[in-house]
Amino acid sequence: MSRDHYRLEDFIGDPSFRAWVNREPGAEENDWKAWLAAHPEKEALVQAAAEMIGGVTLAQPVITQGEEDAAWQRLQQKLAPPRRRVIMPHRRLYQVAAALLVLLAVGGVAWYGVFRPAPVVYATHYGEVRDVRLPDGTHVSLNGNSExxxxxxxxxxxxxxxxxxxxxxxxxxxxxxxxxxxxxxxxTPQVAVEVLGTEFDVRQRAERTRVVLESGQVRLTLKKDLETTTPLLMAPGDLVEYNGRQAPQQRVVQARRFRAWKEHMLVFENTPLAEVVEILEQDYGLDVTVSNPELLHKTLTGTAPTQEVDQLLTSLARIFDIQWRRQGNHVYLE
Incomplete structure (x- = not known):
């Protein structure tokens, strides 16, 4: 992609840009400076990306003290009204000074609220998988309908x-x-997942969070939990599910199957149809109707590709031995 069309995350993910910001040996410093000089409209975006990577502030134009004083005098001459000598009692002077301090404080808070940098939000559509590179080099894969x-x-x-x-x-x-x-x-609304360096999957849907640890170690702090105060330590292969109200559910699983969606696959192991319906609705935005409620308890073991929704539905129908039909966004399983 051309730099002219870069978004914030594109600058952050560009190795040459990161090298320039971090002043690494061999960085394309002259190349980036020349590009920025030719695209001044990108300066704010470049500044934001640089700050996220390393707290760097780009150089500002140098103004001499004499130029600053002259500009200030010109501004005063334009704005100053005809001079009037006003003698104010000391008490009144203190009151005005206090009022000015309050206004300055309120104005400062308002300025900070308006001009502070907004959080960066990475989002996906239904059925989309997106890769994101964070400023520290951490790699994140986002599943469909996620932020x-x-x-x-x-x-x-x-x-x-x-x-x-x-x-x-x-x-x-x-x-x-x-x-x-x-x-x-x-x-997430239910937990805080704290790690130092590891690989894990987090799924937060319908007031419930599930964490699956593939490697390393995770410390899980439960939110809205009045009984457990000690963080929960997870080992590779652990799955913990928590809804913020009941005690967390923990078990050992084959962790790799919970990351199969990254490769556009779903892997099922004695998975009830009810859980598959949740995935279809939450990740793919489908409205699913099951004709016979007893089918929801039927389990399956197998794999299904997810690149195309109709292909996914065909695979599920074959595995579950059921029929499906689709009208727009509405899917009927029977």
Whole structure:
């Protein structure tokens, strides 16, 4: 893709841009400076990307003190009304000064609220799988109908934290600061998943979060949990599911099958049709009607490709030995 069409995440994911921002040996410094000079309209976007990568501030034009004083005098001459000498009692002077301080404080808060950098949101449509590279090099795969929110202010300060709605698989890059490992935290409404460097899948749907750990170690902090105060430690192969109300459910699974969606496949192992219907509705935006409720308890073991919805439905019908028909976004299983 041409740099002229880069979005924020494209700058962050460009190795040559990251090398330039981090002043690495051999970085294409002159090339990036020349491009930025030719595209001044991109300066704000480049600045935001640079701050997310390393808290870098691009150089500003140099103004001498004399030029600044002259400009200030010209501005005063244009704005100043005819001079009037006003003598104010000391008490009144203090009241005005206090009022001005309050206005300045309120104005500062308002300015910060309006002009502070907005979080970056990566989103996918129904049935889409998207790869995202975070500023620290962490690789994230987003499943369909999902959102990943990154607070660039926190990242610029060295806080590796994201918020997830939907499903994502994380391959977290290990990072140290002053010899101390820097944690990486994924927040959902139900849990906070804290890691140092590992691979895991997080799925948050319908007020329920499921975490599957493939490698490394995860510390799980449960939210809205009045009974358990000690974080839950997960080992590779562990699956934990939590809805914020009942005790978390934990079991050992074949972790790799929970990342199959990254390769546009679904892998089922004694999976009830009811769970498959949830996937069709939540990940692909389909409205599913099952003619016989007893079918929802039927289980299947097998794989199904997910590139095309009709192909997925055909595979599911063959595995479950059922029929399907589709009218627009509505699917009937019978």
């Amino acid at each position: 990943l929110t990154v607070d660039e202010r926190a990242w610029a300060q060295g806080v590796r934290s994201v918020a997830l709605e939907g499903e994502a698989f994380f391959e977290v890059t290990k990072q140290q600061r002053a010899g101390v490992p820097v944690k990486f935290v994924v927040h």
